[in-house]
Amino acid sequence: MKRFSPFIILFLCLILILTGCQSGSKSDKIIIGLNAELTGSVPVVGASCKNAAELAVKEINDAGGLDIKGKKYPVELLIEDNEDKAESAAAAAQKLATAGVIAMIGPNASRNAIPASVIAESSKMLMISPWSTNTKATIDEKSGSPKKYVFRAAFIDDFQGQVAAKFAIDQLKTMKPAVLYDVASEYNKGIAEVYKATLEAAGITLAAFESYTSGDKDFSAQLTKIIQAGADSLFLPNYYSEVPLQVQQAKKLGYEGSFIGSDSWGSSELLTLCGSDCDGSYFTTHYAADIATEKAQGFIAAYKAAYQATPDDVAALTYDSFGLLFQSLQTAGKIDREAARNAMAGITSYEGVTGNMAFKGTGDPVKSAVVIQVTDSAFKYFQTANP
Amino acid sequence: MQYYIQQILNALQVGSVYALIALGYTMVYGILTLINFAHGDIFMVSTYIAFFFSTLLLGLTHHLPPLFTFVATLLAAMAGTSLVAVIIERLAYKPLRTAPRISCVITALGVGLLLENFMVAFKPIGPDSRIIPALFESTNYVIAGVTFSTLQIMIILISGIAMVLLDLVVRKTMIGMAMRAISWDKFTVPLMGISVDTIISITFILGASVAAIGGTLYGMAYSIDPYMGIRIGWWAFISAVVGGIGNIRGAMLGGFILGFIEIFTPVFLPASTYRDFVAFSLLLVLLIFKPTGILGKPAVQKV
Numbered sequence: 001m002k003r004f005s006p007f008i009i010l011f012l013c014l015i016l017i018l019t020g021c022q023s024g025s026k027s028d029k030i031i032i033g034l035n036a037e038l039t040g041s042v043p044v045v046g047a048s049c050k051n052a053a054e055l056a057v058k059e060i061n062d063a064g065g066l067d068i069k070g071k072k073y074p075v076e077l078l079i080e081d082n083e084d085k086a087e088s089a090a091a092a093a094q095k096l097a098t099a100g101v102i103a104m105i106g107p108n109a110s111r112n113a114i115p116a117s118v119i120a121e122s123s124k125m126l127m128i129s130p131w132s133t134n135t136k137a138t139i140d141e142k143s144g145s146p147k148k149y150v151f152r153a154a155f156i157d158d159f160q161g162q163v164a165a166k167f168a169i170d171q172l173k174t175m176k177p178a179v180l181y182d183v184a185s186e187y188n189k190g191i192a193e194v195y196k197a198t199l200e201a202a203g204i205t206l207a208a209f210e211s212y213t214s215g216d217k218d219f220s221a222q223l224t225k226i227i228q229a230g231a232d233s234l235f236l237p238n239y240y241s242e243v244p245l246q247v248q249q250a251k252k253l254g255y256e257g258s259f260i261g262s263d264s265w266g267s268s269e270l271l272t273l274c275g276s277d278c279d280g281s282y283f284t285t286h287y288a289a290d291i292a293t294e295k296a297q298g299f300i301a302a303y304k305a306a307y308q309a310t311p312d313d314v315a316a317l318t319y320d321s322f323g324l325l326f327q328s329l330q331t332a333g334k335i336d337r338e339a340a341r342n343a344m345a346g347i348t349s350y351e352g353v354t355g356n357m358a359f360k361g362t363g364d365p366v367k368s369a370v371v372i373q374v375t376d377s378a379f380k381y382f383q384t385a386n387p
Numbered sequence: 388m389q390y391y392i393q394q395i396l397n398a399l400q401v402g403s404v405y406a407l408i409a410l411g412y413t414m415v416y417g418i419l420t421l422i423n424f425a426h427g428d429i430f431m432v433s434t435y436i437a438f439f440f441s442t443l444l445l446g447l448t449h450h451l452p453p454l455f456t457f458v459a460t461l462l463a464a465m466a467g468t469s470l471v472a473v474i475i476e477r478l479a480y481k482p483l484r485t486a487p488r489i490s491c492v493i494t495a496l497g498v499g500l501l502l503e504n505f506m507v508a509f510k511p512i513g514p515d516s517r518i519i520p521a522l523f524e525s526t527n528y529v530i531a532g533v534t535f536s537t538l539q540i541m542i543i544l545i546s547g548i549a550m551v552l553l554d555l556v557v558r559k560t561m562i563g564m565a566m567r568a569i570s571w572d573k574f575t576v577p578l579m580g581i582s583v584d585t586i587i588s589i590t591f592i593l594g595a596s597v598a599a600i601g602g603t604l605y606g607m608a609y610s611i612d613p614y615m616g617i618r619i620g621w622w623a624f625i626s627a628v629v630g631g632i633g634n635i636r637g638a639m640l641g642g643f644i645l646g647f648i649e650i651f652t653p654v655f656l657p658a659s660t661y662r663d664f665v666a667f668s669l670l671l672v673l674l675i676f677k678p679t680g681i682l683g684k685p686a687v688q689k690v
Contacts, residue, residue, distance in 0.1 A: 183660055212659050215618055217609040220397035221650040222659055228390045241516040245610055252527060253393070254534035273518055273610065 030066060030335055031076045032057070032325065033096030035106035035116055040084025045108050045314050049130060051307050052315035053077060053105060056322035059302070066326055069333050082107050082116070090115040097123035102335055105321045108314055110134035117150040124149060126341045128325060130317035133157050133263075134186075138363035149341055151363040153317045153324060153354065154286055157187060160262050161194025161237070163284045163369045163385045168233050169202055171282075171371075171383075172258055176207035178231035180222055180246060182238050183211035191237040191262050207231045223250045231255070237262040244273035251277060258282070266313060271377050278374045286313040287354040288370045288381035299353045313354075320352035355384065389532035394650050400539050400608070402646020403546035407601035408623035409630065409638035410553060411594030417570040417633040418590050421480065421491045425498035427620015429472055429595055432502060433602030434611040435512060436467035438519045445520055457522040464599040472595035473588050481584070499616070506613035514613060519606035542604045549600050550639050553593065557635055562589055570633065622649070625670050631683025640681060644669075 034053050037046035057077045065072035078101055080092035089112035096104050097119060103126035107113045113132035120127035121140075129137055129152040138150050168174045177199055181192035196206055207229040210222035223246070226234065234250065234257060236243050247259055261283030270278065289300060289310045299319055303311040311319075325340070327350055332339035350357045357365040366387055373382040408430050415423040440463040444456045451459075479498050483491050506512045525538040557563035565586045568576045577583050605611075622645050630641025648666050653659040679685050 183658070210653065210659065213662075215614070216659075217615065218397075218401050218649070220400070221394060221653045224390065224393050224397060225653060228393075241610070241612070244518070252525075252534070252536050252539070254527065254529060269515065273516060 029074045029076055030329065031078055031099070031101045032322070033099065033101035033104040034077055034079045035082050035089060035092045035096060035104050035112075036079065037084040037108055037112065038079075038081040040082075042084055042109060044312075045131065046081070046084075048312050048315040049106060049108055049318045050079060052303065052311065052318035053079075053322060055303060055306055056319050060326065066329060068330055068335070073335065082112050084109065084112060086111055086115040089113070090119050092116070093119035093125075093127070094123070097125045101125070102329070102337060102340060103128065103325050105130065105318065105325070108132060108318075110137055113137040113152075117147060120149050121147050124337060124341075126325070126328075126337055126344060127151065128153060128321040128344075130154065130321045131314050133160070135364075146362040151324070151344055151359065151365075153321045153352070153357070153365065155367055155369060156364050157190045158194045159387065160284050160369060161191040162198045163371075163387075164191070164235060164237070164260055164262060165195045165198035165202070167282065167284065167371055167385060168235065168260055169199070169204065172233050172260070174233040174258075175204070176229065176231050177204060177233045177235065178206065178208040178210070178226040178229065179235045180208075180210045180212065180219065180226065180238075181236070182214050182242070184214045185239075187264065188237050188239075192235070195235055195237070217245060219246050219249050220253060223253050223255065226250075227253055227255050232257040233260060234258070235260045237264065239264045240267040240270040241273070243270060244275075244278065247274060247281065248277050260284075263313070266372070266379070271374070271379075274374075274377075276377055279376065281374045282371055282382060283374075284369045284371055284385065286370065287316040288372055288379065290379075290381045291370065293351075293353075295351055296353045316353045320350075320354050320357070323352055324350055324357070392533050394654055395647075396533065396535055396539065398647045398650035399543050399643070400646075401649050402643035403543050404601045404605050404619070404642075405623050405626045405645045406550060406639045406642025407546055407597045408619065409626035409642045410550070410635060411598050412624050412627040413630070413632050413635060413638035414557075414566070414590050414594050416627070417635075418566055418573075418587060419480070419491075420488065422495065422624070422632075423480075423594075424492065424495040424620070424624075425475060425502060426594065426598065427616035427618075427623065428499040428502040429468060429475070429616070430598040430602050430605075430619065430623075431506070431611070431613065431616035432471050433464050433468040433595070433599035434519065434606040434615070435506065436599070437461075437464040437603040437606055438517055438611060440464065440467075441519055441522055445522075453523040460522060461600060461603050464603045465596040468595040468599040468602070469592040472591040476588060476591045481587075499620075503613050503616065512613065516610040516612045518610045519603065522607065538604075538608055542608060545600060545604060549597050553597060554635060556593065562586070566590055622666065625666055628670060628680055629673055631680025634680065634682045634684075637680055637682035 036049040057075050060066050060075050065074040078099060080096055082089035082092045089107045093104060093116040104120060105128050107116050108131035110132040113129040114136050117127055117137055127150045131154055132152055133154050133156055135156050138147055138152060140147050168177055179192050182188040196209060208226040208231055210226060212219060236246050236259060243265055259281035263285040265283040266285045300311060328340050328343040331343040345359055347359050355368040357367040360366055368384050368386045371382045371385055372379045411426045415421055437460050441460040444451060475498055479494050480491060483494060507514045525536045527534060527536050565581050569583060569586055626641035626645045627638045629644055630637030649662055652662045652665050
């Protein structure tokens with residue numbers, strides 16, 4: 001019995017908070033729900049998301065609230081932990097929906113965003129996932145049509161494969177591209193296939209299209225094959241823990257071409273494991289901490305001042321999710337879920353930290369990607385790739 | 388042509404690591420008829436000992452000669468891993484000496500899980516991948532279109548030396564004779580004044596030491612993480628069975644056969660994903676036609 005008492009108290013408190021919110025919310029303030037991975041296997045993601053969310057809300061409140069048709073409404077944040085579990089993400093979404101939030105930001109990881117999106121859809125609550133890149137988050141699996149209330153701030157995996165392929169053609173002038181990817185992982189496999197299809201559509205035949213299985217550490221057989229095929233560029237859409245091995249082994253076997261990667265490279269772990277071997281490689285991602293736009297610099301400076309850390313891509317995308325929501329509310333002209341959803345779907349241009357975004361009939365934004373070059377064991381902004 | 392020579396070189400590198408680990412499986416089986424399923428994880432532990440010891444040495448203010456650092460790391464990994472293996476044997480396997488075989492096998496699997504999960508939970512280690520720092524300068528050589536590195540040559544060479552030494556220990560020394568005697572008849576041996584427990588411990592020490600040699604070299608060429616021992620342990624186990632479990636030269640041969648399967652599967656078949664299929668098919672076919680493995684001799688069951 002003793003073990004349960006804190007939960008009961010917590011539950012009672014929650015009921016008090018939630019009912020308290022509902023009574024006074026309709027007219028004079030905006031309540032936004034945050035469904036984040038605060039505990040579980042990716043707590044760094046949850047922490048970045050929460051930090052950026054609190055920063056976005058604080059900026060609005062410091063200015064006196066969100067200006068809707070001349071009236072300023074203070075913004076309140078309701079934070080729920082989804083423990084990086086599918087069922088908790090759905091439960092948190094349910095809780096936020098009944099608490100009467102105007103919209104829910106999050107969850108971030110696709111494995112949580114997909115179940116939460118089902119709840120958002122059934123309770124007609126606007127949901128914006130900052131970081132999820134899996135197509136299933138915004139597309140209804142049964143009907144194949146886009147979900148009505150679910151949006152995201154990140155680009156989808158397919159787009160990244162196309163961007164990487166275009167970059168390889170235009171910048172690297174690749175004639176004999178090769179790919180080495182993890183066939184056992186959905187993310188890696190998806191991007192690799194789109195990359196291949198895009199190159200083939202441009203009339204370039206792949207020199208080699210090699211796979212491995214998660215957990216492999218020796219890639220010498222595949223790499224020797226790739227080198228034998230005379231590859232001049234190698235696409236590695238794999239996780240940051242494996243990429244250094246692949247790059248190092250390729251170099252040891254005498255490969256001299258260039259390396260391209262995807263947003264799964266974007267961890268400082270990669271630099272630690274790779275040393276100087278990854279220098280000169282490129283990868284596509286959502287945002288670069290040294291990007292030059294005014295909006296991005298303002299956000300980075302404010303984030304650094306508040307948390308003494310450089311914001312990562314989750315933080316930037318969360319901040320943009322809030323920006324999108326604020327713009328939608330202003331366009332809608334009233335605090336209403338349905339109106340906010342319609343305004344969101346109608347966004348034709350939003351200048352965010354991670355680039356310009358527009359929505360064209362689906363919950364996936366049309367936006368640009370950033371290409372980063374690894375230089376002197378650091379990530380450096382190289383160029384922006386437009387769709 | 389140079390393409391195939393390159394792939395053979397790759398296969399020798401991978402195969403020598405499998406052979407070193409397979410030796411541990413085969414020796415323990417030979418003496419205890421126990422498949423020590425924790426051996427892959429003991430190999431994993433050895434890579435972490437090498438990692439922490441080498442970072443410690445490289446972090447010292449005095450710059451030690453590279454050869455010294457390398458040899459010291461190798462010895463430290465061998466000593467540390469042997470200690471871990473002996474502790475495991477004394478705590479987990481010795482109390483079960485008279486228990487049914489299946490209890491020992493399950494215990495071995497449990498010890499493996501314990502080691503993996505302890506490493507993940509233990510803060511200074513955790514689930515991240517690491518790479519053992521380069522202990523000596525590794526340069527790339529290109530001869531007639533075939534590329535190889537100092538590290539690659541060292542892996543093949545040191546593994547070869549370790550295998551020859553182990554073979555000599557088992558065949559030519561008193562300890563080796565005692566080991567072979569126990570595997571032949573473990574009831575008569577104690578009557579001859581040989582301490583079975585000591586010999587079993589020595590077997591575990593030898594198995595752990597060769598695994599540690601493999602682990603140190605492997606950690607320098609690849610990366611290390613707490614779950615690395617699972618797959619490599621399975622492949623080494625198949626190596627031991629293919630070569631004839633209980634037979635030392637068989638384990639070495641098996642290791643290289645598996646190394647060649649690993650490398651040449653993607654060369655001749657459309658994808659590397661067929662590797663496990665090929666390896667386990669070989670195991671099945673071999674067990675049907677020659678259940679004792681390539682070099683194994685059928686055991687005579689004494690009643």
